[in-house]
Amino acid sequence: MRELQDLQQLIDKAVTNLKYPVYPAELYEPIAYILSMGGKRMRPALLLMACDLFGGDVEKALPPALAIEVFHNFTLMHDDIMDNAPLRRGKTTVHEKWNQNAAILSGDVMLIEGYKLMMQVEDRLLRVILDIFNNTAVGVCEGQQLDMDFEVRNDVKIDEYIYMIRLKTAVVLGGALKIGSILGGADMKDAELIAEFGENLGLAFQLQDDIPDVYGSPEKFGKQVGGDIISNKKTYLLIKTLELANTDQKAELNKWIKAEQFDQQEKVEAVTAIYSDLQVRQHAETTMHTYADKAFEALEKINLPEENKQYLRDFADSLMVREY
Amino acid sequence: MRELQDLQQLIDKAVTNLKYPVYPAELYEPIAYILSMGGKRMRPALLLMACDLFGGDVEKALPPALAIEVFHNFTLMHDDIMDNAPLRRGKTTVHEKWNQNAAILSGDVMLIEGYKLMMQVEDRLLRVILDIFNNTAVGVCEGQQLDMDFEVRNDVKIDEYIYMIRLKTAVVLGGALKIGSILGGADMKDAELIAEFGENLGLAFQLQDDIPDVYGSPEKFGKQVGGDIISNKKTYLLIKTLELANTDQKAELNKWIKAEQFDQQEKVEAVTAIYSDLQVRQHAETTMHTYADKAFEALEKINLPEENKQYLRDFADSLMVREY
CATH class of the missing domain: 1.10.600.10 (Farnesyl Diphosphate Synthase)
Structure with a gap:
């Protein structure tokens, strides 16, 4: 089995090698910018880990792993607008560095680029993998909406809170492992x-x-x-x-x-x-x-x-x- | 051949029958709202038209046609934020009626729902159809970015302008016809x-x-x-x-x-x-x-x-x- 740290480094390198068009600059530069902020690359590493555990080829699972990372950063880019956040990991957020419209539209393209990367799997697995990706993506959006709803409510119950964090953060971890395991042959x-x-x-x-x-x-x-x-x-x-x-x-x-x-x-x-x-x-x-x-x-x-x-x-x- | 008007009505009815979850309300209500604003449903009707012309089953092509309409309305929802538009078709825009965050997040979910609808095709066509959809979607985002770039430039050339409108509006028409024709057997x-x-x-x-x-x-x-x-x-x-x-x-x-x-x-x-x-x-x-x-x-x-x-x-x- 590969060490988790190795897998994180593998992702980090692959993220650096992701290339997007140079034009229109304001559409694509924010993508490279937010992806370069780093982070632990935990979600894509989990995808590779599951693939590895089930005996799959980690290298072949890299594009779907990158899809998870690009998707995750799309949610961060849009969340930062919604939360009015000036900083992420100590760096200026995209909507502050460029402008809000750039952050909306670059995020939109990142979601599409996520699909493009996720589609780099064998034909026989395409539908099952995309179904998981769709469900994961919808879940994260629902979780973000509930999180915002709860901020202005004073009667949130614990069950609702757990339902929200399940959608907003836990579902992606489950989704990444599920996709990785299927790629590995589970x-x-x-x-x-x-x-x-x-x-x-x-x-x-x-x-x-x-x-x-x-x-x-x-x-x-x-x-x-x-x-x-x-x-x-x-x-x-x-x-x-x-x-x-x-x-x-x-x-x-x-x-x-x-x-x-x-x-x-x-x-x-x-x-x-x-x-x-x-x-x-x-x-x-x-x-x-x-x-x-x-x-x-x-x-x-x-x-x-x-x-x-x-x-x-x-x-x-x-x-x-x-x-x- | 079916009349274009018939196909537009078919879409209109199918749009009305699209059902989304009721919870979280602020995430899903804007989707039903913007889709109910009407419009000519030209893009999805073109998809059905092409399917019909090549001898395909129009009913079976309805989900991908709806995907094009949902996608189109996602772009409208986000464009309205970016353009600061108070009205669309005489009605209050989503970011005005709800708020900006709802318009960002509902739009995001619409893009994902677009993929879900577009995936309702035969397995053997799934990849080719999604590839066209991806290219179309990226094109529209690039076109919107260029449109915004050009608004603040005074040296835009005619060739650039044509390149922009091709991406922002023409590419979707081509994409809809292409997908429809393939579904029809072209x-x-x-x-x-x-x-x-x-x-x-x-x-x-x-x-x-x-x-x-x-x-x-x-x-x-x-x-x-x-x-x-x-x-x-x-x-x-x-x-x-x-x-x-x-x-x-x-x-x-x-x-x-x-x-x-x-x-x-x-x-x-x-x-x-x-x-x-x-x-x-x-x-x-x-x-x-x-x-x-x-x-x-x-x-x-x-x-x-x-x-x-x-x-x-x-x-x-x-x-x-x-x-x-």
Whole structure:
């Protein structure tokens, strides 16, 4: 089996070699720009990993892997417009560097280029692969819409939140693994199982991701602890708290959410105190483990040699064991 | 052969029957909304027409025809954001009725839904049809980018203008006819020829479209004569005039283009006078005939019974003979 890191490097190199027309410049330059920002290339690497685990040729799976990466960056380009984000990975976003219209239209072309890359598979697999890609792509759009809807709602339930992050982030991980496994020769049953593994692992990872913002140590977390609290970000912790809070706690919480002028540290401490009273960290961790368990259950059912399953187990462990 | 009008009605009914999920509402409602605005459904009708002319089953070609219509409306939804358009066909545009983010994201989903519809073809045709669809889609995006680029340039040449309108509008007509013909059983040679017919006819139609704004009679034109002149729209007439004008004429023209306060009738008369001096209407008509001739030449080479060719000739004539 190839190391995940090798696969990420392979993708990185292939991304650099992607060539687009030079004219019209404002249409194609933003594509090279956003793709050059880097990132972990996790989604395409997962596609290659699944292909490799099922005995497929990783080199042949490169174009569909690139399709996933180009698609992912299309969603980032459009999300950045919608979120009004000035920066991504420390660099100016496309709509800021060029203009909004360039970001809309370049994103549109990236989605089409994603399809072109995804079509570079054998004829007999074309329809099944594109069906998965279509479902994945629609899911991500639905997830982004729900994310925006939830930002302006104060009655979001935990189930809705999990449904949203499943669509917005987990579905692509499942989709990438599913496509990779099929390219590697997996049957539909194993392809479904590895998708289930990826989707649930992605959910667990995403749920875990909300915790260090509040409970991490500043040194290991690397970002300002409490940033989500300060910006009222609708995380699992906040949503669960709003769900569980009594009248007094809810009033206190809403006071902080609505406050426009406040001492940051004071807000972080006050909100964290309510989180602790309601034990939402424990709730988050329980939920996270539920999804991690589902991922491992799916993994055990996959028809692969023990050695390959161990590779997937190790990968899952490396994702889930984070110090913060 | 089925009447074009019948085919347009068939599309109209099928568009009404397209069903999308109800949730998330802000993602899917704009799709039904923009599709319900109507329009002539010319692009999908051309796809069905070509299928019919080559002896194919029009009913079976409905999903790819709908794909073309959904794709076309995706481009309209995003173009309206980019052009800051408040109205389309007299109705509020999606980004005005909902918001910009809804228009971006609904448009994205429409592009994906377009692919899903386009994939509803026989396996043996899937790749060839999607290749045409990809090329068409990329062409339209390039055309839109060039259109925006040209709006802020004052040195656009006629060749560039024609290249732009070919991509922005003609390529889809050619693509629709090509896909339809293949679904109807045409070989690649005839498919290329009918695409050539459609693309050149589309160009001729688009070039002709610039003329009535200046030279139409108010009753028959139905819009304000001179609207393009008042808004400095970069039409064939204006671009050709800027290309041919001597120093004095160019100065006069630029004075009117830059003027922020002016008498509309005076501007229309002054600019029309320069157009007439330089005979740009004649230039436009000559160029238009060149492309119409190319369309008819391609048509003659298509391997179809005389009766079917006559149908295409009549269709082309009906498009090109307009009273204004």
